[in-house]
Every structure is written in structure tokens, then in C-alpha cells.
Amino acid sequence: xxxxxxxxxxxxxxxxxxxxxxxxxxxxxxxxxxxxxxxxxxxxxxxxxxxxxxxxxxxxxxxxxxxxxxxxxxxxxxxxxxxxxxxxxxxxxxxxxxxxxxxxxxxxxxxxxxxxxxxxxxxxxxxxxxxxxxxxxxxxxxxxxxxxxxxxxxxxxxxxxxxxxxxxxxxxxxxxx
Amino acid sequence: xxxxxxxxxxxxxxxxxxxxxxxxxxxxxxxxxxxxxxxxxxxxxxxxxxxxxxxxxxxxxxxxxxxxxxxxxxxxxxxxxxxxxxxxxxxxxxxxxxxxxxxxxxxxxxxxxxxxxxxxxxxxxxxxxxxxxxxxxxxxxxxxxxxxxxxxxxxxxxxxxxxxxxxxxxxxxxxxxxxxxxxxxxxxxxxxxxxxxxxxxxxxxxxxxxxxxxxxxxxxxxxxxxxxxxxxxx
Numbered sequence: 001x002x003x004x005x006x007x008x009x010x011x012x013x014x015x016x017x018x019x020x021x022x023x024x025x026x027x028x029x030x031x032x033x034x035x036x037x038x039x040x041x042x043x044x045x046x047x048x049x050x051x052x053x054x055x056x057x058x059x060x061x062x063x064x065x066x067x068x069x070x071x072x073x074x075x076x077x078x079x080x081x082x083x084x085x086x087x088x089x090x091x092x093x094x095x096x097x098x099x100x101x102x103x104x105x106x107x108x109x110x111x112x113x114x115x116x117x118x119x120x121x122x123x124x125x126x127x128x129x130x131x132x133x134x135x136x137x138x139x140x141x142x143x144x145x146x147x148x149x150x151x152x153x154x155x156x157x158x159x160x161x162x163x164x165x166x167x168x169x170x171x172x173x174x175x176x177x
Numbered sequence: 178x179x180x181x182x183x184x185x186x187x188x189x190x191x192x193x194x195x196x197x198x199x200x201x202x203x204x205x206x207x208x209x210x211x212x213x214x215x216x217x218x219x220x221x222x223x224x225x226x227x228x229x230x231x232x233x234x235x236x237x238x239x240x241x242x243x244x245x246x247x248x249x250x251x252x253x254x255x256x257x258x259x260x261x262x263x264x265x266x267x268x269x270x271x272x273x274x275x276x277x278x279x280x281x282x283x284x285x286x287x288x289x290x291x292x293x294x295x296x297x298x299x300x301x302x303x304x305x306x307x308x309x310x311x312x313x314x315x316x317x318x319x320x321x322x323x324x325x326x327x328x329x330x331x332x333x334x335x336x337x338x339x340x341x342x343x344x345x346x347x348x349x350x351x352x353x354x355x356x357x358x359x360x361x362x363x364x365x366x367x368x369x370x371x372x373x374x375x376x377x378x379x380x381x382x383x384x385x386x387x388x389x390x391x392x393x394x395x396x397x398x399x400x401x402x403x404x405x406x407x408x409x410x411x
Contacts, residue, residue: 020199033181042184046191054198
């Protein structure tokens with residue numbers, strides 16, 4: 001565990017609000033982007049992110065510093081997202097009819113807007129467990145070891161889920177051609 | 178795909194809500210020392226009274242200088258409240274409540290064992306020390322001569338508590354006094370008393386642990402069947 005995280009959590013467990021402020025500011029963007037890649041909606045991502053941090057505070061006294069704190073936080077965020085979709089019984093939450101508002105900014109991947117949309121559509125068609133692995137690996141840049149911990153599974157299962165997911169996406173892409 | 182926009186206002190709102198939430202949280206984590214002190218506070222006055230009575234008896238026996246056989250009385254006196262103190266919840270039918278508390282009953286009983294048995298051992302050691310001085314015998318022998326009747330007492334109390342589970346605390350203690358005195362008098366602190374004491378104590382204790390495990394399994398099963406296994410406890 002990162003020593004900085006450890007010190008911050010210890011301070012929070014002693015009721016230090018300044019440390020809580022620092023911790024949330026440090027991890028907010030990562031958690032937010034994780035939620036965003038799951039729902040493709042800024043407002044909803046902000047709500048899910050907020051709920052994740054509130055759940056973190058609720059369980060902060062039970063938290064035992066063991067392993068990476070990031071994994072712990074991401075596990076909470078993933079569970080919050082999964083719970084949301086289970087409760088609302090829907091997976092594709094955003095229709096793709098608002099083309100004007102679509103991201104035209106950073107294009108590091110070299111993909112066109114249509115390709116990005118299609119990719120996201122394929123991603124959304126995957127089952128929850130495959131989608132989570134792909135988001136955590138490609139969007140959050142986590143290692144399989146950490147993904148396995150977050151998803152409460154083994155490293156090889158996480159890898160297999162990702163390859164199965166990518167295979168399905170490739171198949172969808174080829175079918176659409 | 179939409180653009181990822183992080184709203185600073187929402188970030189600040191999240192921080193504000195989390196800070197408010199932190200104020201309402203109660204730190205449930207306690208050190209072992211704190212839990213032991215907490216459990217020690219629940220020890221009832223009769224327990225302390227009996228320890229003092231045992232010390233008085235030890236003092237009087239050591240003063241007499243002749244009646245060495247009376248040493249076996251100290252063990253039962255000290256041991257009389259040990260088991261009832263350990264299983265308070267069973268006497269009052271509070272098991273259900275304890276199972277819904279933050280600490281598991283096994284953990285609570287563990288801490289109670291630490292408190293009660295350490296206190297008992299200290300009093301036994303003091304009593305043995307007093308008599309060692311009076312009868313010029315080695316400490317280990319004296320300690321054993323008061324510790325074995327203590328084990329018989331504990332065993333008899335566990336046995337009666339098991340038989341009279343739903344009866345009152347006083348009936349268990351009266352039955353246990355009779356059982357202890359009779360068994361101690363009959364066996365008169367001999368080799369057989371040591372064997373019998375150890376035997377009774379071991380088997381009754383095993384049956385007790387087994388019944389606690391079974392009870393826990395039943396409670397968990399009931400919780401699962403009623404769908405409240407993920408209940409958050411205060």
C-alpha cells in the first residue's frame with residue numbers, strides 16, 4: 001500500500017477532514033472516469049462517483065490497510081455501478097442521438113468519432129464482467145493482478161474475460177462490415 | 178461518445194457530503210486493551226466477592242497451619258462464578274442479541290475467558306502462595322491442589338448449566354454448589370478427583386463449544402433463509 005494513502009486513511013480514521021478532502025481530490029478523477037466509461041453520462045457518473053465516496057466513508061473505520069487502496073476504492077465504484085444497473089435493470093443508458101455534444105477532443109487513439117461510438121456500443125453489448133475488465137484495463141490502465149483483486153477473481157480469469165470480450169467485439173465489428 | 182467533463186462543483190459537493198458523513202460515523206475499531214477493559218467492567222460484584230472470600234479462606238487455612246485438606250475449598254469458591262460469568266448471555270437468553278452485535282460471540286467469549294481466567298489464576302496463585310508459606314510446600318504443588326478442585330467446579334457448573342439451560346441462574350448455582358461440594362468431599366482432592374475433574378471439565382466444555390457452533394450455524398441459516406445475511410449492524 002502506498003504510504004501516502006496509508007497516512008491519509010489513518011488521519012481520516014481519526015476524524016481528520018482535511019485528509020479526507022485530500023484523498024477525495026486525489027482519487028476523484030480516476031473514480032469519475034471509471035463511472036463515466038460505464039455509463040457515458042457526466043451527470044450520472046458524478047452521482048455514482050459521489051455514492052462511491054460516501055460508501056468509502058461509511059466503511060472507512062472497517063478498512064484494514066492491506067493491499068492497494070486504489071483497488072479497494074475501485075471495487076466500491078464497480079459495485080456501485082453494478083448495483084445501479086441491476087436496480088434500474090438497464091445496461092445501455094444513453095442513446096447515441098446527441099452527436100453535437102460528442103467528444104471531439106483528444107484523439108490519441110487515432111479513431112474517428114464514428115469508430116469511437118461503434119466501439120463504445122460494442123463495449124456496452126458485452127456482459128458486465130467482461131465490460132468491467134476491459135474498462136479497468138484499457139481505460140484505467142490497471143494491471144491484471146489488480147483487476148483480479150477488484151473483481152474478486154484470479155488473474156487468469158480476468159485475462160480470459162478480457163480476451164473473450166475483445167473476441168466478441170471483434171466479431172461484432174466484422175459482422176457490421 | 179460524450180466528452181468526459183469533471184465538474185468542480187460536483188467534486189466539491191462530494192467532498193462536503195463525505196465530510197458531513199464522516200461526522201456521523203462512529204469509530205467501531207477498538208484495541209484489544211480497550212475491549213478487555215470493557216469486558217472487565219461487566220464482571221458482576223458476586224464474582225469479586227467470592228475471590229475475596231477465597232483469599233480469606235486461604236489466609237485462615239494458612240493461619241491454622243494444620244488443616245491442609247481445607248485447601249481444596251479455595252478452588253470451588255474461586256471457580257463458582259467463572260462459568261456463569263462467561264456465559265451471561267445464556268442465562269438471560271440474550272444470545273440472539275449478542276449475535277447481532279459488532280463483535281462475534283466467539284470473540285466476546287474469548288475476551289471474557291482472558292479476563293476471568295487471568296483473574297482466577299491470579300487469585301489461585303495468591304492463595305497457593307499463602308499456603309506455600311504456611312505448609313512449606315512448593316508453589317506448583319500448592320497451585321495444583323487448589324487448581325484441580327477449581328476445574329471440578331467449573332466442569333460441574335458447565336454440566337448443570339447445560340442440563341438446566343432454560344432455568345434460572347440461581348438454580349444452576351445451587352445445583353453446582355451441591356455437585357461441587359459432594360464431588361469434592363467424596364473424592365477428597367485425590368488422584369481420582371484430578372482425573373474426574375479433568376474428564377468432566379473437558380467433555381462438558383467440548384459439548385458447550387459444540388452447542389455454540391451449532392447455534393451459530395442455525396442462526397446463520399435462518400438469516401440466509403430470511404435474506405438478511407447482508408444486514409449492516411450498528
